[in-house]
Amino acid sequence: MSDALVQARGLRKCFGDIEAVSGIDVDVRPGEAFGFLGPNGAGKSSAMRMIGCVSPRTAGELQVLGLDPDVDGPRIRARLGVVPQQDNLDTELSVRDNLHVYGRYFGLSRAAVRAKATELLDFAQLTDRASDKVEPLSGGMKRRLTIARSLVNDPELMLLDEPTTGLDPQARHLLWDRLFRLKQQGVTLILTTHYMDEAEQLCDRLVVMDGGLIVAEGSPGDLIARYSSREVLELRFAPGEQHGQRAAVDELAERLEELPDRLLLYTTDGERALSAAHQRGVRPVSSLVRRATLEDVFLRLTGRSLVD
Amino acid sequence: MTGVIEAPAPGRGGPLLRILPPALYAGRARMLMLRSSLAYKRAWLTIFSGFFEPLFFLVAMGEGLGSLVGDLPGPGGRPLSYAAFIAPGLLAASAMNGAVYDSTFNIFFKLRYARLYDAVLATPLGPVDIALGEIGWALVRGGLYSAGFLGVMTGLGLITSPWGLLALPAALLVAFAFGAVGMAATSFMRSWQDFDLVQLAVLPMFLFSATFFPLSVYPPGLQWVVQAFPLYHAVELMRGLTNGVVGWGLLGHLAYFVVMAAFGVVVASRRLTALLLR
Known part of the structure; x- marks a missing residue:
């Protein structure tokens, strides 16, 4: 057993006849920021969903936090923070209730979740919008709320699928700042992106995926030295x-x-x-x-x- | 409002949960109900309105039409005023309607448009938690309609037996079963047009399940058809309880809903798994 938080060997995912992930090996070490890069359809999101225990693998081995997603999905998810590609905030609830209810899904007590919601509203700079509904928020605010929501259970591992797609530069930089802070606190980050500057800014190590396969792996500097x-x-x-x-x-x-x-x-x-x-x-x-x-x-x- | 169904912890579930893999259930279905109660915090009026529908029927048909119809044979052959005859039927229908509306339209929106369940599945909760939690809320809604209508029946003196007290828990079971099957059906729907099929199922059931006239008016062949409708069993159950005509037959009606509820929960959970955990 290695100390990797995520370990995949020959990981594959098929949807019918289409093979989205065609056998990849991945090791993500504690505390690092790890990136999946690749064009649309490269298999990044499918890989992320398998790691997030919401998509059963077709073949290969996968361990997340030392556990098998097929067996221990709920236990693994209890320790993950997930930021999906498209915001799926609860539009029927207020900003604060979004955090509150999400914390309750994780089994936090009412008191714990109340304190946590206040802390996260501050983190996301949304304290003055706490009792608003989600719909009128700007794209950047929704994204921040989604990230804040993913932190409600103090995750050890965060999965961020294209966290800054569609945001203006101010909102992106603010989000990067938030992600840096999390990394500093020792949270392991796995993100997908097709913004190269984002990958260079955030990732210690990354893999480039194309057509369901990993075509290169290394730190941003390594990869530039090797391929450019x-x-x-x-x-x-x-x-x-x-x-x-x-x-x-x-x-x-x-x-x-x-x-x-x-x-x-x-x-x-x-x-x-x-x-x-x-x-x-x-x-x-x-x-x-x-x-x-x-x-x-x-x-x-x-x-x-x-x-x- | 929450905690109406106390979900057991994984591993010690009943036979229902043994059919479903434990990785799909975290035992926190009531958190979904908490969510629904918060979502409806500002929308109680929409729930309240559902309570008036059976009341209007009771007044229009019970009092209006009833003056022309006269008495009808009730359970055990005892004559009942027309209002007293249809009231238990309307009670059963309100349990059905509350549950069906919640488990079809609302769940379709949350499943296909709001992507609510994708967010829920990123937490320890699984599809079984979602199914039980959402059906549980449909039960609450159906139960509220029924409780309100039972209050009206009591006020009008249409409940003649202390057995009538059991009509509320019976209504909850009926609501749960309709909610479960409603959610299972919703998981197969592709567009809003498909909801015409819900109307096509609900409206004839409402009209012909011995709600407004006794089963004996049908020719024998049709009687079998009507007796297959779930609402027929709910109507018979309510009519027996509110009039205090209680026999073993009522257990048969109850069993119908237990099976229906279990079937709905299993199908809904499996469909959610197939749709969301791909």
Whole structure:
């Protein structure tokens, strides 16, 4: 037995003929923030639902908090905090009652849940909306309430499925701040996202999923080092002209990618590649040297074509 | 309001719970009822309105039509005024209506649109908790309608026996059974159009289950059909209890609802499992 909070071996999930997860190995260690990255339909949410004990696995081994979800679902769920992809707050209840009732589902006493609700309203910055209904809240407020609700049982492990999708930058940063605080307190986080900046900000370690399989695994830095270069030089041309310039700059980069209006040169030193390109008479409309990000890794691993 | 059904802890459930895997039940169904009571905190009027429907029927038909009809043979052959004849039938119908409305429309909305149960299943609660908790609330609602109507019957002197006291617990069982089957049926519905089928089941039952006229008016073949309706058994049960004509036959009616309730809970739980824990 390892000390992993989540351990999966050859985990598979089929819906009829469709295989959503095709055999993945995952280990999530206590206290870390672990990310599932991948395009839509990669199998992230199916994996999360299996870990959350609300979707029985088709095959493979899975242990969550050292227990088997097929046998001990309720006991495991008692120690999880789940933030679903779409808010499913109770629209018939007030903000405070949402927290209150949810705490009661976890078997907390009336007194405990009353104190907890007050604390969480503060955490979510919703104290002055406590007796409002849920419907009129903004998207960011609903998301914060959903996260607050998932904390009502002081979970050891939080499952966040695309926690900031659809939020404005202010709301995202506030949520990240809240998630950092939780991590600091020792809560283990598992999240899915397709925002690469979010993954870089939050995740200690992540896996990239594509077509139901894990195609890469490591820390954000590792993955950038392994699948990209340190820097990226973007040379932008009038659409269609980039192809003719390709041969001139090809050998300046470790790897070159051609998009409809630009060339991407993956290199350790973007500035040097840029001046070398100028020397060879390449005159782009504009150019940009930037650090490689997880997004470059992601696009390299999962391709640029639309998935669904 | 809560705690009407005290759910047993996992592992020591009755035969009903042995059919259902223990991982699907946390023994906290009453928390769903707590939720419903909070949700209705500001909507008591909607529940209250359901109480008037049988009262209007009683006044319009019992007093109005009753003056033309005269007396009818009640349980044991004793003649009853028309109002006294239909009142127990309306009592049974109000238990049915309260439970059916709650377990069909409301549950369909929570299941398909509000995604309430997805949120509930992320907690230790399982589909069996949801089924029992929601059917339990349907029982509360049906029970409230029945209690209100029993009060009216008492006021009008339509309850002639102390056995009538048992009409309330009997109404709760009837409400539970209708709630259970209503929820099971709702789990198969795909759109709001399917609810026309609920009307198609409920309205004829309301009219023809010996509610407004005795079973003897039907030809023998049709009598068998009517006796298969659940509401017929509820009507007979209420009529026997409120008039103090109590025999072993009443146990048969009770057994009908025990089986119906168990069937509904098992089907509803299994369907919720299939729909939500995919």
